[in-house]
Amino acid sequence: MNEKHYSLDELGWKDCFKGQLDTDDTEMIPARVTMTHKGHLVVSTGHSELLLKIAGKGIGSLNEQPTVGDWLLMDRETMVPVKVLERTSLLQRMAPGQEVKLQPIAANIDTLFIVSSCNTEFNLNRIERYICLALEAGVNFVLVLTKEDLTEEAQEYRKQAEHLFESMPIVTINGKDPQSVQSLQKWFKPGETVALLGSSGVGKTTLLNTINGTEKEKTGAIRHGDDKGRHTTTTRSLHVMPSGALLIDVPGIRELQLHDCHAGIDRAFSEIVEAEEMCRFSDCSHEREPGCGVREALESKIITRRRLDNYLKLKEEAEKNTTEIAERAKRKAGKKKKYSRKWKK
Ligand SMILES: Nc1nc2c(ncn2[C@@H]2O[C@H](COP(=O)(O)OP(=O)(O)OP(=O)(O)O)[C@@H](O)[C@H]2O)c(=O)[nH]1
Ligand SMILES: [Mg+2]
Ligand SMILES: [Zn+2]
Structure with missing residues (x-):
């Protein structure tokens, strides 16, 4: 970020964030995450920037792992982050x-x-x-x-x-x-x-x-x-x-592996979803079953083989990743990351 001072609005503060503050949050100040790098975050209140270190036994605990663009509530006295505000996206x-x-x-x-x-x-x-x-x-x-x-x-x-x-x-x-x-x-x-x-x-x-x-x-x-x-x-x-x-x-992405993206995938490949809906059997594999809407759509060139293959691949990947994450969450339930803080300037 530049050395200039900004208002919260200039940092992207919106009514939907303001609406999340309770009346007893007057001792809190909002700050936006402007940088993340290997176990560190930089947050800006508009007037000052603060370097936060993600530490095993640090001060404060957050409800979520913050990332760039997040809004945090900071304790005005201690400047310890106490909450990640609910995200718009x-x-x-x-x-x-x-x-x-x-x-x-x-x-x-x-x-x-x-x-x-x-x-x-x-x-x-x-x-x-x-x-x-x-x-x-x-x-x-x-x-x-x-x-x-x-x-x-x-x-x-x-x-x-x-x-x-x-x-x-x-x-x-x-x-x-x-x-x-x-x-x-x-x-x-x-x-x-x-x-x-x-x-x-x-x-x-x-x-x-x-x-x-x-x-x-x-x-x-x-x-x-x-x-x-x-x-x-x-x-x-x-x-x-x-x-x-x-x-x-952000750093260049080597591999964008999707998680829990079924609604997004269905919207991105709506012509394939429509073809699937025409299949006689709901669990049709689109290979040999009679009355297969997908094969028919391929033959009449309503859908392409490349799109169909990518759709099936992404669906399978999202399914597998969602299951694995859910299993891991069960195992790790209850554990939270701790944060300590240090003034940057
Ligand atoms: N001629 C030309 N060169 C470009 C253009 N955009 C980027 N470059 C060059 O492409 C190279 C890579 O650009 P970067 O901006 O570093 O790419 P990046 O996406 O930020 O890469 P990472 O930080 O590794 O993710 C540099 O040599 C740029 O000068 C463009 O539109 N035209
Ligand atoms: Mg770059
Ligand atoms: Zn089918």
Whole structure:
């Protein structure tokens, strides 16, 4: 965050958060999580920033694991966080690695920018994952295709993506060009929070810098040959833009594994759900059963094999992850993380 002072409204404070304060919460001050990094959080009250360390036996205990964009209530005297306010939205995924757990990505988001590039990183199945995530979380979403300046085929990429979700706006840009990123301005309303999500190297931080008119945040060249990024950004951070909107940049996502996303998946693949509803048997495997609506829809080209396969894959994955998380929650019931605090400035 910058050194400037902000009002709570400028940090994205809304009536729905205010409405959560009890009359005896007058000793509390709200603060927004502006950065998370390896066991640390930075929160801002608008006037000061505070570094919070997530510690095993720290002071204070929170009802939720906070993430960037969250609003916390802080004890005015001790500046210990006492509560994570109920979120308007939460983007979360299965944490990468062996351990079965959820990882909150960002909270209180109004619009998600799904960032992808006009190169070999572009992948319809992957974009569909982000669409499911956004639909499940109930946030607006926009597909932002970067690096249009490096190809003659930007319009081809756009055309392919147009079939993914009818009402999804698609913007092709050169993220390094201030003129080009102007086309995103309509989503930058004062106090509204926009999150940038996508693979490493697609240009999330570049976009942030261009919109901000600075080179403040570090960016990194992608690899020649396979267009893969080098995981340059390692923190999740929230920035106040010149327009008054708040922009969240996060590290590139290697694998967006979905959890408990059934409603989102069904909405993202509504033509497949409709075809399934035509199957004679409710547990139809769409392989050999008579009266299969899905096979019929495939034959008459109402649905595509790629979409069907991705839908079935995502459904199975969400089912498996939801079950595993529920089992783990049962085992871990009762345990809470502790927080200690230290003034940053
Ligand atoms: N020509 C061109 N280069 C771009 C564009 N967007 C990003 N780049 C370049 O792509 C590389 C990666 O950009 P970053 O902004 O670091 O990508 P990122 O998505 O933040 O990557 P991680 O932090 O690793 O997740 C940098 O060399 C940028 O200069 C674009 O629209 N056009
Ligand atoms: Mg980055
Ligand atoms: Zn069937």
